[in-house]
Amino acid sequence: MRYVVIGGGIVGLATAHRLTQEHPDAQVTVVEKEQTWGAHQTGHNSGVIHAGVYYKPGSLKATLCKAGSASMVAFCQEHDIPHRVTGKLIVATDPAELPRLHALHERAKANGLPVRLVGPAEAREYEPEVACVEGIHVASTGIADFGAVCVTLAALLEKSGATLRTGARVTGIRSSNREIVVRTTAGDIVGDVLVNCAGLHADRVARMAGIRPPARIIPFRGEYYELREDRRHLVNGLIYPVPDPQFPFLGVHLTRMVDGSVHAGPNAVLAMAREGYTWGRIRPGDVADAVGYSGLWALARRHLRYGITEVRRSLSKRRFAASLARLVPAVTADDLVPAAAGVRAQAITPKGDLVDDFLIVEEGGGRQVHVLNAPSPAATSSLEIAKYIAARLPA
Template sequence: MNDFIIIGGGIVGLATALGILERCPGASLVLIEKEGQVARHQTGHNSGVIHSGIYYAPGSLKAQLCREGASATVAFCRDNGIDHEVCGKMIVATNDLEQGRMNALFARAAENGIECERIDAAELKRREPNIEGVGALYIPSTGIVDYPAMCRAMARRIGEQGGEIVLGAGVTAIEEGPAGVTVRAGERTWQARQLIACAGLQADRIARLGGIVPDFQIIPFRGEYYRLPPEKSGIAKTLVYPVPDPDLPFLGIHLTRMIDGGMTVGPNAVLGFAREKYAKFSFDLRDVATYARFPGFWRVIGANLSSGLVEMRNSLSKRHYLEACRKYCPQLELDDLQPEEAGIRAQAVMRDGAIVHDFLVRTTARSVHVCNAPSPAATSALPIGGMIARMVLEQRETLG
């Protein structure tokens, strides 16, 4: 019997495995991933940004983990030869309403201990000649990285520390007894004293297999991107973000430098009709039927109908999507928006329609289920993994 089984080969599952092995040298650990490679879904389809933590409530766990995670990510990449760059970020205000929100963000940055510079329109134009705004915040600690490469390095380190990673094993059953947990993937079976599930887009389903009746539902939201042509890839020296609406859980359409030298525009945020299919208009009947039966889905849609319709319009009309970009980058043209693969975000929603903005963890006597690991989970993955590892080891002590 193993000491630990982890379900999920995204960056949070891998970081958790590392966190456990670092704290329990010699422990037997198996990580099970249903895809043929690690980082196949949320981790492999995000924007590749190392976030600073400026957006999060001062003193909150998200703010703390993001600051720690940004430093830990850069250190991990440096130690493992992974391409990364700390290139900085501009949060650009384009009108008086956004400037007021920007000033509130500036105050929040100070409370969070994040280096942040407030600049006027003239200084913005000097630093970023192609960007228009009435002012901006410059955050020098924001960076970019290849998260899938980081995950592959994590997987190698797990193997070096005696852990085992099993790919192509979709979990079909979980049985928990007084002595341990049995996990089945078709005809294959593993046993361990403890189970940790970091299943992302499948978190609610894995929790249900593990004997938890979930009080939440994973709703998939598509983030649709475009890639700029090579001749426009230098349109900005930094990452360029709009000032976000504090009432919405998404950051708005932004310009993101990529570690491969390209530049993307996006994402928007539209309801997804499949959890793990990335082509536009993808549809999975089971996924849609699952959330359509959940009362919290209809409540969250009703509460966010107007913003949802704007996002859907931008999804269906490239011209409207372009308008959102041209607010701060008027040099962009319709032909500049070239195809790029979408991402899908696992958003946990409660039965009353409340969007879960923070970590959501459910436990049994021998299992810990990470049911919501909110953005910026990739940036924060290493300290998140340490936090989950500590939780698992505290549970281990109670088991004797």
């Protein structure tokens, strides 16, 4: 059996690795348009190993994230990849947020997670500078170097005999009853089974393969700051606000990374390119693809005020700092230094609904699998997403 995996982020590499484990005699090829692994969503995220607090019980996100938080820690331990299980606090800073906090606590318990409610005094035992009226402590949350996970997966793939092609952009896909031909800028690749893990371009790759995706990828840029080195002591681990349940974005938060730096963010603004990491990065084709989509306009009409708030925070360091100061009052604008941004590949339906679960579409009797929505917590869940996909593919 010949498997072709498009996309060299953490999900694509994990899937390819799983295939080599389950089918050691198979031919596995990974195609990546960049020269490095994990160049986009994987390499620009906050490095958090999520526990699975936020996700609807029974959903793919809930089940795969919970299992993934354990398997990712085990993988990092086995391969000596930097990581720590730090736990985190989700805090209500206003009494009006308490109903949402308690609902989130019940959801976390329904997902079987080690969580408990804590008062202000106990919260400060974990985070001395935090401000809250009540919080949730999540014991199983951690941090990891997901870029290093990708490098390790690529090394394991190479050792297993898989074919790894970087610098190969997919330009077309032809499928017949006998084979699937993936055309790339580095030549054609012939396979029996196609797995699309193209992230920010997953819907486009699906259309190349003759699939009509039920949602379209709309890119949202997440902008980060980090605390100055002399102010890192303000945060011990991870501090999150109570999220708005209408959105998949978790709100600006504070995360101590594996290297000791403390990242702050991200906010969420519409990007002007699928890989639009700055305001100045504009690709007319990507803009036309987004603004010509009815789903984006339906979303904008429904949540205009939220979008304006995010743009204002993006354009104002003072507003960004004020959002952080609700969690840790000692943080000021002078404490913040710009850090690299990321772009979230968010699938949106034609009716303007944000797809809030992983969206994995099977076609052709399992000969094609398309991962059409896999933003956070996909890095945490990647080894489990790989198992899920491999179980649905022909041997």
